[in-house]
Amino acid sequence: MIGSEILETIGTVAVPLPSVPPTMRCEDVDRRFQADPDLGAIAVVGHDGRPVGLINRYDLITHLSRDFGRALFARKPVAELMDRNPLIVESSISVDKLESLIADEHQAALLRGFIVTRAGIYYGVGTALLLLQLGMARSERRNRALERARQAAEEASLSKTRFLANMSHELRTPLNAIIGFAEVIRKEMLGPIGNARYTEYVDDILSSGQHLLSLINNILDMSKIESGSWRIQPEVIDPVEVLETSLRIFRERAIGRGVHLNMAADPDLFEGFVDRQALRQILLNLVSNAIKFTANGGTVEVGAAGQADGGFRIWVSDTGIGIAPENIPVVLAPFGQVENDLTRKYEGTGLGLPLVKSLVELHGGSFELDSAPGRGTTVRAHFPPPPAAGTVVAAIAESPAAMSD
Template identity: 85%
Template sequence: MIGSEMLETIGTVAVPLPAVSPDMRCEEVDRRFQADPDLGAIAVVEEGRPIGLINRYDLITHLSRDYGRALFARKPVSQLMDRNPLIVESSISVDKLESLIADEHQSALLRGFIVTRAGIYYGVGTALLLLQLGMARSERRNRALERARQQAEEASLSKTRFLANMSHELRTPLNAIIGFAEVIQKQMLGPIGNSRYVEYVDDILSSGQHLLSLINNILDMSKIESGSWRIQPEVTDPVEILETSLRVFRERAVGRGVRLDLVAAPDLYEGFVDRQALRQILLNLVSNAIKFTPPGGHVEIGAAGEADGGFRIWVGDTGIGIAPENIPVVLAPFGQVENDLTRKYEGTGLGLPLVKSLVELHGGRFELDTAPGRGTTVRAWFPPPPGNLPAGKPAPVNSARPSAAASPAAMSD
């Protein structure tokens, strides 16, 4: 585990090399270095406690100078030792030791350091030791990260399979509930004797449709996260999809006292987009806009072409808006801003993350413009079709499409 490596102490890896006494002659210490080419430093110990450190290269340098051997060979090693080496307890963690060397004792990388246990000499550490230890720890950490990644992918795949199976099991009875509720609501088999039953059926139908929408959103988000959602863009009329979405929510908007407007460019007749994905984007955006707009407010749905052959859509409202610090929250899956103003609104917090993901799957761009009390406008840009497909065609001369903002009432005439 990566966490357990953080507790690894230097005592588990320090080299317990034999020490020398402070009165040992320099020539004898030199012979020890010559006998062991890998030996970089030797601790100088008196009565079990380290008092200095003699470095291989310091000793060789002194003895190799002119008259150096004659001057120092027979003198005690205490005259050439480092009297203030880095001394650490064996219980110190490797991470803390590395920080200590980097911040206060950089010379220890060249000269080495002494390791003690309860103040008694234990061993010597070197830069090579730390390097080898770092490489081994990095390798273990990489293996642990790879195992964690594989486990996360397996867990995500299991979650996706579970949600797919569960959504199927839930949608089958839900569709039956919704279907029978619609039959009763429309009184297809005859009139309902008690008018209260009509109200109950309306509640059943509304609740069933809402639950089905939540299930679909959860499944769609899971597909996107697992990479199993494959968009299939085609040349289509985006405004027709906007008009369809508007009709779906017209009754709900009227019931909440919210005005719906469609603003469509008259020359926008072709866009390159996945029809199902665009429909899902609009259903989520318009549903959110109506939900968070108080009675007397206004929701605008728009679309326009771009100079490069792509197009953009937007859904704006005059609702409660979102504070800047809460934008990352609402764009995260299942993220919801909890406060006295928004707690009364139902939902899973998947609408905006799902919209953003679907736009980005097209290679498009998502933008959220909002502020508390000022409302929210979501804009999405979709790229033009590939070079081998037509980028768009001019509007027909006999077009009946509205050229200016039109309310739902005007469009239904």
């Protein structure tokens, strides 16, 4: 039997079957075949040990079973019926090269067999069964290697998630303190600062701390989604209310950058079946991106509307710098950024759009991005309708995120 290892050369598995001389009578070779039902071919070897041909079981039996076949060939030397040009390979040939050689030039060797030599001297016989066993063994080995690689990747991903969770906790705790104390100082809650320059520094500390905290939260959120540990809890809510709440956060930032922030919600009341926190996270990322990449005097529009199937959609559209079509796959990949570290003018991790896309898809929805340089960007997220009555719990339990911990 062939082991499950990948065998490098054919010499390690060739069957060292006894050979026959070219002068042996066909009837004697036939007896060899009859004595061993598993024997498919026998090498015909000269007195110097070099193969001169190959006699195949099927060929010999066919000749002997024809009318007068045995009378004609039984006592003749096997050299008259042997294949005088069989495939002969050195034992050092790799299995891959042998397979290519048979496929390209010697397909008949699969049926007739082939001869293996060492330094030109007969060593053994190879058959289609041998190649099949080799293929099965190599496939088994590769499957085990792939399984080990999959397990290693899962373990590495789990380790990464744990590391990010621990690091996020360790970083967020002091960051929250920095942000909190900076707000206390900026508002002069314990008395006047006394120097206007200090106020500027406090504003910088507060802004930097909030930005760093946002980056940490995005990295942790993306890690949770990739590991399948993000749990969504869809419920029937008013999406417009979540939209209005989210926009209040960005009003001041938009005014500071000279960007017009507008809302275009469907005047007709509609409901959405969605995780409230996830929807808020989607809006925060999209609006933040839109304002960041829109120049002074530009416009950002945020909208929501119901759909005929009972679902709903949201969109965020801006008149910003836009994205070239060939760069859209880049910005949708985690940590993907079109500009390099030396030339990019906009800070960030490149996780905003991938995070939004993943959160929408966790709901079973679809994500669209339409953009062009100088024309701006529009992102649309479509959410499916609520499940039928009585299946809400099942829909939540069966979601990919809800099944993992």
